[in-house]
Every structure is written in C-alpha cells, then in structure tokens.
Amino acid sequence: MASNVQAQPIRADSAVAVAPVGDSSARWRRRLAYAILIAYALLMFIPFAWSLITSFKTLPDSVRLTLLPQPFTLQGWQFALTGPKPPVAQMFVNSAIIAGVVTVTNLVLGSLAGYAFARLRFPGRELLFLVVLGTLMIPDQLRLVPVYLIMNGLGLTRGVGQYLAVILVLAIGGTSIFFMRQYFLSIPRDLEEAARIDGAGFFTTFLRVMLPLAGPALAAVAILQFQGTWNGFFWPVIFLQDPDHFTVQQGLYFFRQAGGFSSNWPPLMATVVMATIPVLVLYVFFQRYFVEGIAASGVKG
C-alpha cells in the first residue's frame, strides 16, 4: 500500500468514520448504518418484550401474534407465584443468599489479595500471581468430578452444606483479584507511603488509605459478580439437589422439565421475567460498569 502513495490523488474525505456531512454518498451510508443499528437493537429487545406480553395473556392467547393480551390477565403471574412447589419466592431467597455471600467474599478476598499482588513484596509473588491467572484458563466443567468428590468428602453434598459447597467454589474468582490488582497498581504510591512512615501497619494502610480510593473498582467487581452468580447455572445444578434449595435459574429448568408449567407459557414467561428483573435493574442503573468492565477484561485478556 505504501507504494501507492505517489500514484494516488490525495483524498482526505474517504475511509475513516469522519466523512463530511455534506457528501451525499456519506449521508446514505449514514442512513444505512442507522437502519442496521435500529433493526438490530429491536432484535435485541423483541424476545424480552414478547415474554413480558405473554406473561399477561391466557394460554390460548399466548400463541397468537397479537401485541395486546386479550383478555389481559394476571393469572399467569398468580400461578407462577403460588402454583409451583417450591415457591418462586423461596428460590429468590436462595439465589439472593448465594449471590449476596459470593459477592461479599469476592470483594473482601479480592481486594486483600489484589492489594498484596499490587503492592506488597514477598518471595514467590509472581509465581503465585501466575496461579491466579492460571485458574482463569481451566474450564469449570473439567473440575466437576474432583470438586464434587472433594466436597462430598467434606460432607458438603448433603443438606444445607450444599449451599456452602456452591459458595466455596465461587468464593473468590481469579477475575476479582486481577481486577482489583490492576486498579491498585493505578493508584499513586505517595499516599500509602506517607501512612506507612507515620507508622501505620500494612492492614491499616490497606483499610484506611487504599480501600477508600478503590470505590469504582469495588463497585464494578460487586455488580459483575452479583450478576454472574445470580445467573449462574452450572454449580447450583451440580450441588443443589433438593428442590427446596434450588436457585431461580434451576427453578426455570425444573418447572419446564420435571413438571409444574411445562408448556403453560404465561406463568413460565412470568418466571423468566422475574428471574431477569434483578440483573435488569442492575444493568439499567450501572450500565457503565458492565460495558467498561467487560471491555477492560477484553483488553487485558
């Protein structure tokens, strides 16, 4: 391409996104781009909108291609909330407990370890950090058998211990440590050095000086972790075998398969809507953290 430099006339207006507005071909290109964008955006929303509409329909009406439920009914919701066993409310509590605890452990353990890897010097630090990164390379599914046997050996595959098994597996993700470390690395050293010269210990320096500065990173870890755990399916399906212990996501599978709703679409769609609401609320309010958090994990690999 470099050989073309002299042969080609200079055209500053081509190529890059910043085509001038006056150019008519550029205007058409822009219109086409908007048409594609709007069509694709609709494609993203329509299935969710359809599930919401369907949840207010009767079963015979649910297979009709009409936007307004005729008649409008709350029976689907009523049945979803009161019909199945275990009740959806209980599964919400189960999901909330697991997602809440896992979020807190990731915040606490992730910020402590992230700080240590970013700032404290100790022999073997680089090697141990490679272990952290290595955990990201090993797919969860491949650890299914040994992790189940280890939990079984610890007595955590029976009763309430099953929750503990799920929580232990998810307690600290490599991503949380990595994310916190990167953030702490970006904070200037001056502040904590001042604190240390004043005689503050390592833990005090971490807690009083560094942690208050890490608000945005903690928020990102909390939001992404809560969303990921709330949506999680694999480990709950492995460990939570008693229907009373099910999470919302397992409940959807259970209702569809084992009984309950099967093809009774309105209550099934009501449950889909309920299962999605918590993450939807998070997304609406903290969209920036999702988009930037995902993008950051992409850049860093």
Next chain:
Amino acid sequence: MAVMGARATRPVRIGARSEAVAGYLFIAVPMILYLVLYIVSVAVAIYVSLWRWNVRTGPTTFFGTKNYEVALADPIFIRAIQNSLYYAAIWVPLTMAVGLFLAVVVNQKIRGQTFFRAAFYFPAIASSAAITTLWIFLAAPDGFFNAVRGALGLNPFFALFGIASNQAWITNENTALNSVIVLNAWTTSGTFMLFYLASLQSISHEVYEAAAIDGANAWQTFWRVTFPLLRPGHFFVATVAIIGALQLFDQALIAGSPNGDPNNALMTMVLYLYNTAFTQLSFGRAAAVGLILFVIIFGATLIQRRIIGTTPTW
C-alpha cells in the same frame, strides 16, 4: 519499585519480613481454595480416572486406562464430540463476524452510540436459563418465530430447506443444534462487540490517515488496515469463544434434558460428562471424560493460535 530513592527504601527494608508475612496473610484464603479446588483437583481427577469409582462406594476396581477406552468407544460420546465441534465450527466464526460488524458500526461517529452499545449487549445480561426458556417458547411449533414467518409470507422460502410451516425448531433433530447456535449468537454477539470495540479503539488515527492519503476506500481500509491490525483482538475473542463453545452445557441441558434430546442432537461433551457422573454415577469414567475434554479444548486453542498467528502483542 527498584528505582526508589535510597531514603525511601530504608524504612521499607526494615519491615521486609513483616511485609512478606502480611502479603502471605492477605492472599492466604484464595490460595488455599485454589490449591484445593484447582491443583489438588487435577491430581484427584487423574487418580479417579484410573478406577472404577462409584460416588457412593468409592474406588472398587483398578481400571488403568479402561475408563478412557470405554468412553472413546461409546458412540454417544463420539456424537457428543461431533456436536460440540460442529457447534464451535459454526458458532465461533458467526458470532465473531457479527460482533466485529457491530463494533465497526458502533465505532462510527453516530448519534446514540452509548444507547446502541448498551442495547446490543443487553441479551448478555440475562441468565442462560431465562434465555433458553424464552427461546423454547419462541421456537415452539405454534411459537413466535413460526407465526412471524407465516405472517411475512416466508414459508415458501423456508420450505426450500425442508422446514415446515409449524417447524418444531428445538425438538426436531435436524434443527435443534442450529437453533441453539442462533440463540447463542444472539446473546453473545454484544459481548464480542465490546471486546472488539476495545481493540478497535487501540488502533491509532495516524494509520487511518495514512490509508486515506493512499486513497483507500472504506472497504479497502477495513480489510487491509483495520482487520489485520485487530489481530490481538481476534486472538483474544477467538480464544474466549472456542473455550466457551466447547463447554456448551446450560442450553443443551435445558432444551434437551440430560439425554440431549432429540435423539442426541443436543448431546454435548460437557452434557455427556454430567450424565456419566450424575445419571450413571460412574465417576471414574466421568473423570476420564473430563481429562479428554481438557485435551480437546487445549488442542483446539493451539490450532486456533496457528490460524490467527503467534503470540498476541497486547
């Protein structure tokens, strides 16, 4: 760290040992969990795979490599490998192409950029269980897809591909896996768009200015400049995509039950692993299957590395 002034170094040096102790304490809990749940796990998996091992009775007979042989001779496992590889071969390039296309479009100077970015990522926030349940409804014989298709008069077109007007997309064995491919392309294209956007924004403007001076049009600029310069992005997205594709499980279990219905069309490698462990309670063989999967996934990422190029430069 090493270039710190002598004055600053001295007070830190005195506390070197306590600093190391603090460091180890700060990372202790995660490291113990990783030791048990990753490092010990791999050793346990290898050990268990050598035995006939029922989850209730533990090890009974030493099997050597028999678990591996039995798994690889099982036509359903072979079908599972074929399904997973087929899924990866179609889904990975499809979703990468859509993700890249969206990233390039969204990266233009357009109004509502933030909105479109957020909209395209939207399906990725919902859970696999919710999305799959929703999809089962939309793809049912009397569902939304068939109704829209009929209303738009597209049935003669679909009939060319042998698709009935009341096609049961997910329970017909010819379309089940392809339906899941479309479902997951829909949910994940936005995630790949975000990955590609990050990569696009790291390309310097000067390169584009040079291309413009050379008289390259938009199409040429994309294929000769943008696409090759995105190599680190391609590398990262492809790695994530292939590993994810070969782990397909949630959607297969929810849409196809543990049997991978219809007629093993939705039997994936991980679903087979799950079945071996929890339906047949044969943990020895399941451990062997897990290790075989690891080799397959590792091999696939090596091949991918060959195709896209050597070490990434990010």
